[in-house]
Amino acid sequence: MSRNPLIREVPPTSWYFRHPLYLRYMSREITSIFIGAYCVLLVVGLQRLAAGPAAWEGFVTALQSPASIVFQFLCLVAAFYHAATWFNATQKAMPLQIGEDFVPGNVISGAHYAAWAVLSVVVLFFTGVF
Amino acid sequence: MKERLVQLEVLRYNPDTDTEARFQRYEVTCAEEWVVLDALNKVKADIDPTLNYRWSCHMAVCGSCGMMINGEPKLSCHTFLRDYEGVIRVEPLVHFPVERDLVTAPDDFMEKLKRVKPYIIPKEKKPISEGEYKQTPAQLMKFRQYSMCINCMLCYAACPEYGLTPHFIGPAALTLAHRYNQDSRDGGRKERQEVVATHEGVWECTFVGACSESARRTSTPRAPCSR
Amino acid sequence: MAKSHKPVVWFPFAAGGTVIAFCIPVIVLLTFLAALGNVPAGLSYEKMHAFAGNGLGKLIIFGVVALSLWSSAHRLRCTCYDFGIRADTLVATVLYIAAIVLSIAAAMFLLRI
Ligand code: SF4
Numbered sequence: 001m002s003r004n005p006l007i008r009e010v011p012p013t014s015w016y017f018r019h020p021l022y023l024r025y026m027s028r029e030i031t032s033i034f035i036g037a038y039c040v041l042l043v044v045g046l047q048r049l050a051a052g053p054a055a056w057e058g059f060v061t062a063l064q065s066p067a068s069i070v071f072q073f074l075c076l077v078a079a080f081y082h083a084a085t086w087f088n089a090t091q092k093a094m095p096l097q098i099g100e101d102f103v104p105g106n107v108i109s110g111a112h113y114a115a116w117a118v119l120s121v122v123v124l125f126f127t128g129v130f
Numbered sequence: 131m132k133e134r135l136v137q138l139e140v141l142r143y144n145p146d147t148d149t150e151a152r153f154q155r156y157e158v159t160c161a162e163e164w165v166v167l168d169a170l171n172k173v174k175a176d177i178d179p180t181l182n183y184r185w186s187c188h189m190a191v192c193g194s195c196g197m198m199i200n201g202e203p204k205l206s207c208h209t210f211l212r213d214y215e216g217v218i219r220v221e222p223l224v225h226f227p228v229e230r231d232l233v234t235a236p237d238d239f240m241e242k243l244k245r246v247k248p249y250i251i252p253k254e255k256k257p258i259s260e261g262e263y264k265q266t267p268a269q270l271m272k273f274r275q276y277s278m279c280i281n282c283m284l285c286y287a288a289c290p291e292y293g294l295t296p297h298f299i300g301p302a303a304l305t306l307a308h309r310y311n312q313d314s315r316d317g318g319r320k321e322r323q324e325v326v327a328t329h330e331g332v333w334e335c336t337f338v339g340a341c342s343e344s345a346r347r348t349s350t351p352r353a354p355c356s357r
Numbered sequence: 358m359a360k361s362h363k364p365v366v367w368f369p370f371a372a373g374g375t376v377i378a379f380c381i382p383v384i385v386l387l388t389f390l391a392a393l394g395n396v397p398a399g400l401s402y403e404k405m406h407a408f409a410g411n412g413l414g415k416l417i418i419f420g421v422v423a424l425s426l427w428s429s430a431h432r433l434r435c436t437c438y439d440f441g442i443r444a445d446t447l448v449a450t451v452l453y454i455a456a457i458v459l460s461i462a463a464a465m466f467l468l469r470i
């Protein structure tokens with residue numbers, strides 16, 4: 001019997017419309033654009049800091065422009081979204097076995113969330129937000 | 131017995147005469163509690179004997195009846211008609227070549243499974259006289275969840291990465307490699323790593339997570355990906 | 358089948374992903390507060406300078422920035438691929454080089470403080 005299989009191509013630029021799960025994945029991917037841009041901003045901030053008090057004040061003032069506020073807000077959303085997806089993935093990425101049983105996934109993720117909350121509060125405390 | 135009129139839209143492809151696939155509509159009366167596979171069987175028996183598809187066990191253990199049902203990779207023997215409304219669209223698993231109608235070619239999948247050396251490679255061979263290789267329940271639990279794969283290929287149909295990058299070794303093969311790597315009797319991790327840790331291997335995984343969502347309750351691909 | 362160089366890329370990526378998840382949200386929160394006009398006391402020049410001035414502070418800042426940059430570069434590369442940009446080698450080279458250059462720049466600024 002001769003074979004004549006039909007090959008169905010996956011559209012490389014629009015495949016993610018096939019399934020809501022793929023769309024969710026792509027929205028997580030897009031957060032990387034904002035995080036990447038934010039990292040560049042951090043490096044710029046360091047440069048300003050190194051350049052002296054006046055440069056730093058200028059940097060902080062520049063942060064307060066409307067465009068910057070929008071950008072910061074988007075980054076904030078992206079950062080939290082990324083953190084949540086990352087912590088949810090940890091339970092799959094590092095299963096923990098104690099004796100015969102595996103520690104339930106949500107305990108692992110929960111521990112990460114807790115550590116995250118503590119760390120964030122500590123940082124906020126030391127920077128004088130509270 | 132409660133009955134239900136089911137409309138199926140099935141992808142048809144005849145390799146001898148067709149250059150393209152087409153959809154064919156069937157209408158069958160089914161029992162309320164039937165699964166999609168039952169409906170296909172009824173179509174084949176009463177309406178169209180030329181319809182081709184694979185199945186065997188009808189109880190979600192053999193892994194041969196995977197198809198796309200309304201766009202989701204599913205075992206058709208495990209997918210209840212009552213969970214669907216309107217026309218049910220049935221297609222062969224995506225990302226695999228269509229052999230005929232709902233039958234896909236598993237060659238690539240099989241080749242990939244074989245590549246990870248899915249058998250125990252003992253750390254050191256011992257003569258039979260020394261007795262068996264022992265394993266504690268805890269050691270068994272370590273890999274048990276990864277040993278449940280029924281080779282249904284649903285995770286490959288779900289994985290966009292496999293669709294985009296066909297050389298990606300894919301979820302089931304990674305899970306299978308992990309299953310043996312985690313086995314206390316096995317010493318083949320290094321050999322397997324040569325396959326898993328290559329370009330085609332685990333680094334292609336981008337954690338879409340679709341494979342686990344598609345998998346039936348038994349096996350969990352994705353878990354091993356990160357290691 | 359050559360053994361992949363990808364672990365070299367991947368492990369900093371995973372570490373960076375964790376750092377991003379743990380640290381970046383608060384940092385963005387701080388700068389967002391600053392953007393809204395109530396600059397947290399910790400972002401004043403003296404405080405920042407003092408923090409970046411000692412060795413441990415430098416190390417923390419560099420670790421966070423460099424790992425985040427690397428991780429973002431890797432994720433951007435995957436994102437490009439997923440959106441159908443198939444020139445993967447080019448994209449990867451550009452992004453990784455950018456991450457390395459920016460990391461070195463960050464280190465230089467830090468040493469100047
Ligand atoms: S890992 Fe799960 S979904 Fe994939 S082939 Fe095996 S049983 Fe099917």
Ligand code: FES
Binds near residue numbers: 194
């Ligand atoms: S027929 Fe065996 S799994 Fe469905």
